[in-house]
Amino acid sequence: MSARQATPSTDDITTIIAPLTDLEGPLLPMLHALQDQYGLIPDTAVPVLAETLNIGRAEVHGVISFYHDFRTNPVGRHVIKICRSEACQAVDGGALGKRVLDLLGLDWGGTTANGAVTVEPVYCLGMCACAPALMVDKTVHGRVDEAKIETILQEVGA
Amino acid sequence: MKIYVPCDSAAKALGADAVAAEIQAQAAARGIDITLVRNGTRGMIWLEPLVEVEGPNGRIAYGPMTPADVPHLFGDETECDTYLGLTDDLDWMRRQTRLTFARCGAIDPLSMDDYRAHGGFNGLERALGMGAEAIVDEVKQSGLRGRGGAGFPTGIKWDTVRLAHAPKKYIVCNADEGDSGTFADRMIMEGDPFSLIEGMIIAGLGVGADKGYVYLRSEYPDAIATMTRAVELARAAGVLGASVLGQGPAFDIEIRTGAGAYVCGEETSLLNSLEGRRGIVRAKPPLPALEGFLGRPTVVNNVISLATVPVIFEKGAAHYADFGLGRSRGTMPIQIAGNVARGGLFETAFGMPLGDLVNDIGGGTASGRPVKAVQVGGPLGAYMAPDKFDTPFGYEEFDAKDALIGHAGVVVFDEGADMLGLARFAMEFCAVESCGKCTPCRIGAVRGVETIDRIAAGDASAVPLLRDLCDTMKDGSLCALGGFTPFPVMSALNAFPEEFAAQTQEAAE
Ligand SMILES: Cc1cc2nc3c(=O)[nH]c(=O)nc-3n(C[C@H](O)[C@H](O)[C@H](O)COP(=O)(O)O)c2cc1C
Ligand code: SF4
Ligand code: FES
Numbered sequence: 036m037s038a039r040q041a042t043p044s045t046d047d048i049t050t051i052i053a054p055l056t057d058l059e060g061p062l063l064p065m066l067h068a069l070q071d072q073y074g075l076i077p078d079t080a081v082p083v084l085a086e087t088l089n090i091g092r093a094e095v096h097g098v099i100s101f102y103h104d105f106r107t108n109p110v111g112r113h114v115i116k117i118c119r120s121e122a123c124q125a126v127d128g129g130a131l132g133k134r135v136l137d138l139l140g141l142d143w144g145g146t147t148a149n150g151a152v153t154v155e156p157v158y159c160l161g162m163c164a165c166a167p168a169l170m171v172d173k174t175v176h177g178r179v180d181e182a183k184i185e186t187i188l189q190e191v192g193a
Numbered sequence: 194m195k196i197y198v199p200c201d202s203a204a205k206a207l208g209a210d211a212v213a214a215e216i217q218a219q220a221a222a223r224g225i226d227i228t229l230v231r232n233g234t235r236g237m238i239w240l241e242p243l244v245e246v247e248g249p250n251g252r253i254a255y256g257p258m259t260p261a262d263v264p265h266l267f268g269d270e271t272e273c274d275t276y277l278g279l280t281d282d283l284d285w286m287r288r289q290t291r292l293t294f295a296r297c298g299a300i301d302p303l304s305m306d307d308y309r310a311h312g313g314f315n316g317l318e319r320a321l322g323m324g325a326e327a328i329v330d331e332v333k334q335s336g337l338r339g340r341g342g343a344g345f346p347t348g349i350k351w352d353t354v355r356l357a358h359a360p361k362k363y364i365v366c367n368a369d370e371g372d373s374g375t376f377a378d379r380m381i382m383e384g385d386p387f388s389l390i391e392g393m394i395i396a397g398l399g400v401g402a403d404k405g406y407v408y409l410r411s412e413y414p415d416a417i418a419t420m421t422r423a424v425e426l427a428r429a430a431g432v433l434g435a436s437v438l439g440q441g442p443a444f445d446i447e448i449r450t451g452a453g454a455y456v457c458g459e460e461t462s463l464l465n466s467l468e469g470r471r472g473i474v475r476a477k478p479p480l481p482a483l484e485g486f487l488g489r490p491t492v493v494n495n496v497i498s499l500a501t502v503p504v505i506f507e508k509g510a511a512h513y514a515d516f517g518l519g520r521s522r523g524t525m526p527i528q529i530a531g532n533v534a535r536g537g538l539f540e541t542a543f544g545m546p547l548g549d550l551v552n553d554i555g556g557g558t559a560s561g562r563p564v565k566a567v568q569v570g571g572p573l574g575a576y577m578a579p580d581k582f583d584t585p586f587g588y589e590e591f592d593a594k595d596a597l598i599g600h601a602g603v604v605v606f607d608e609g610a611d612m613l614g615l616a617r618f619a620m621e622f623c624a625v626e627s628c629g630k631c632t633p634c635r636i637g638a639v640r641g642v643e644t645i646d647r648i649a650a651g652d653a654s655a656v657p658l659l660r661d662l663c664d665t666m667k668d669g670s671l672c673a674l675g676g677f678t679p680f681p682v683m684s685a686l687n688a689f690p691e692e693f694a695a696q697t698q699e700a701a702e
Contacts, residue, residue, distance in 0.1 A: 058447075059487060061471030067411075067450055088469070101471040102452035104411055116412075120373035120622075121568055121615065122604045126530030126559065158455060158572075158622065161376035162414050163604065164238035164529065164536030165203050173414040177206035 043073065046150030048083040054189040062088060062098055068107055075106045110153040111146040113191040116170045119156045131167045131179060132156070138184070139193055195247035196266065199298070200231035201383050202415040203376065208259065209242035215260035215497075216244070223267060233384015235298035236538035237285050242546070245280055247297040254280040265407035288554070290516060291540045292508075292524050293501045297384035303422055305430055306385045314438070316506030319394045321441050328399035329355050332502065334510035336522025340377075341367055341458075341495030342570070342599040342673070344521075344588045347502075350492060353482040354400040357490035362402035363469065364393050365486055365493045368409040368416070369451055369458035372571025374602030377526040378496035380538055382409070382416040385500070386423035390446060394437055395506060396492055397444045405446040406486070407496075408463050411453055421448050454574075455626040459672050462628055473628045474672045495600070497526060518544030521587035529555040531567075531604035541586075548582025551605055562607040566688065568615075570599025570620050573677035575684035576612065595684065597677070612689040615647040619681040623674060634675025636668045641682065649695050656693060659686065 051072055052065045062084065069080050076099055086091045099105045117132045135154060139147055146153040162168035165177030171187055179187075198204075198213040213229060218225040233253075237243055243256035246266055255266065255278040257454045265273035280286060291297075300307035308314070320328050335350030354362060366389065370378040382389060395406040409417050424446050427433045437442050449467060451457055457466045461475035464486050485491025501523070505513045514522045521543035527550055528534050534556030551557070558564055565577045575596040577584070584594050591598045606615075620641030626673055641662055647655040663679035670676035686693055 048648075060468040063452060063466065064454070097471055098469065102434075102454050104451075120617075121572060121618070122374045122531040123600075123619070125604055125606045125610065149529035153570065157412060157453075158626070159371060159375075161370065161371045161379040162203055162206055163374045163376055163531065163602065164538075165207055166242070166531065168206065170412070175202050175206040175415075177203060189688070 042079055043077050045079065045083055048077070048080045052084065052087060056087060066099065075109055078107070109148050113152045113172055114155060115152055115187070115191070116155050116157035118158070118160050118162070118166070118168045120159040122159070123167040126166050128167035131184070134181070135184060138188065147193050148153060149192070194225060194227045195230065196227055197230045197232045197245040197252065198242065199234045200302070201234035201380060202379070202413070203238050204234050204241040204243070204433065205415070207241045207257065212244060212258045212263065213240045216266065219263050219267060220393045225267065230301050232300060232599045233302050234380060235280065235286065235634055236294065236380065237283070237535070238537040240277070246353055250279060252280045252410065254278065254283065268619040279599060285535070285537070285539065285554070289540050290524050290542050292504045292513065294381065294385070294526055294538065294540045295504065296388065299380055300385065300526060302384050302386055302419060303426060305387065305426060305626065308409045312507055313387055313503070314391060314432070316503035317394055317438065319393050319506045320398055321438065325355055325399055325401060328395065331506060331510045332399065335513040336517065336520070337498065337505065337513070338521070338588065339495055340501070340525070340600065347494060347498050348686045350494070351396065351399050351481055353480065354402070354490045354492050357483055359490050361489045362400055362406070363489055364400070364402045364405040364492040365464065365491055366407040366496055366499055366698045367458060367460060367463060367493055368407050368496045369463060369626060370410060370413070370496070370600070371455040371458045372600050372602050374568065374571060374604035375600045376531045377538055377600070379413050379416050381496060381500050383419050386420050386648060387427065388500045388503055389420070390423060390427050390432070390498055392502035393446060394433070394444050395502050396494065396499060397409070398437070400440060400490070400492055402492065403443045403445070405444065406467060407449060408457070408467055409448055410451040415534045417448060417450060425446060456674055458629045459674065463493065464491065466494035473630050476671060482534050502593050516542035518542070518587045519589055521589070525586065525598070525601050527586065528602045530602060532558045532560055532607045533605040534559050543587045544585045546582065547577065547586060547603070548579065548583045550603060551582065555605060558605060558607040560607045560609070562609065565606050565608045565610045566612070567606065568604045568681060569602070570597040571602055571679055572619060572672055574599050575680045576615070577684070578688045581637065595680070611693045612685040613645060613649055616682045616685040617642055619678055620645060623678040627674060631669060631671050631675060633666045633669035637662055637675065638678060654693065656686070
């Protein structure tokens, strides 16, 4: 976690984005690479991206803020994304989301006090035929019930 | 002994990895030599994890499997309650016409030998012997229409790009699949990725493009991994690269990851995103076919549109066009989801009545309660009550009922569904995902949520307001996010007016 919250230097940022400069439309791949490394888009990356791509800092900020995926605030060690979309709602996915939030005492986007887990909404995980669904980091779970929730929360240390 | 356990993410979400591990362990303990293949899914998601064992007469299916069921695979096959019989004899399989999904679930997704053994690259080989114009004509004759939602004829789109003069052209595959109730793109990318690659190459040959992009949503990490690997393998085998299959011109593909914006499924928003900008929708004209990615002529097609191209070339346009109804030619992979007994992907010729899909194929609700409504075509699609279940599955047929088939997701709801709540959700979703370019969408959706809350609180005068607001959104929105959100809202209101009025009475009492 400490590595993830560190403030990377211009050199650190450059090392990550340099291999991507030759892509056509490199900004999203660069932002993904930075977030994969640091868990968020570090503030210090904005001027480096702007200069590398020859665009304004405001434009870089604009892109970061447009997309739900990119974060500028730290999150927990694990992120649970709970599907809120219709197919999941059809099998009580709404209650499932509420149950997880209640168990952890969080609102959407909140992080547990021990820093273990952040809970976010997501709109469809392609698990609509085995709903309700949620994703823990990059692992998807289908037909999630009370028992599965308990196991998952235990595993992430919430 | 050859055993198949799907690596599809829905199968994994239901425990396929644990079943696979147990199979390895049990086989080792018994000293039995096995080959474990991680295939795609057959689409019978309600039976996942569905394990298949190769037998003398074909593959025998077992499902849904848990690790505790694994010993049965090594014993007397008929003496366990997960035994289903020959996969090919299962009702769900027999009743389909699998053209696009013929290989999905049958093969190891990343084995190029498997792919070739099941007809892979036959279509491309044929296309390599045709001229660009003949390729585009073949697609026109197949009657293929865009499977991403709008249903625009694919061949006509290709022809516009083919005839455009430019130093560089692009093929962009729309793999943003954001519609709730849909997973066909994910399934084919995880289960038969080379078919998409082959389709993109044929598109490149047809229009004169040498570069393709797949814009793949970040919510699909497994599909991203499989597609990335498949592209690497195709490059290593000379399928992609300086000369396609060593005979054709150059073509290469890059996989790009989306960033969690539903609107980026809209083609111009997608192109902005691919260029590294905010995913704001562009006004048309110019058409992406003339000024698309980086201002160059660009084919933007859905995954299923492109992955269907190989079979059209393998079997011929006429074979494909022979299936279907009216102007909806060929087959559609219909995704049955939500509160349904048998959820999964069912590929069939256009024309099957909606009610047959829901009740006969899907088996009605999972809860066993009566079906109240289904939403077809994702979050921008209408809610259809059982009185519309005789509607044949086709573009024009649904249009005539103020509905749309979209990407062919069918989400089933039982009688417990809260239609006012679902209408509110449609507005809320539009507000969350709006790109912000037009006021009726950006502000209207927020007003829509407030107006529905007023109705819920008992204010009957808000119902006409909601209707007006929907009209404004329909007429004043640049793209279908703002323009079609009124479909689910109005269909819920029109089909279930009492749920919007009953609230009024309760509050008044
Ligand atoms: C808000 C919105 C979201 C869309 N999402 C998708 C999507 O996820 N996948 C897709 O293929 N098309 C989507 N479309 C349709 C595309 O704009 C476009 O019509 C399609 O990619 C063209 O390919 P096709 O002709 O093969 O269908 C969306 C449209 C809108 C307005
Ligand atoms: S309708 Fe909504 S999403 Fe579409 S362009 Fe307008 S503001 Fe953007
Ligand atoms: S609607 Fe929840 S996974 Fe698709």
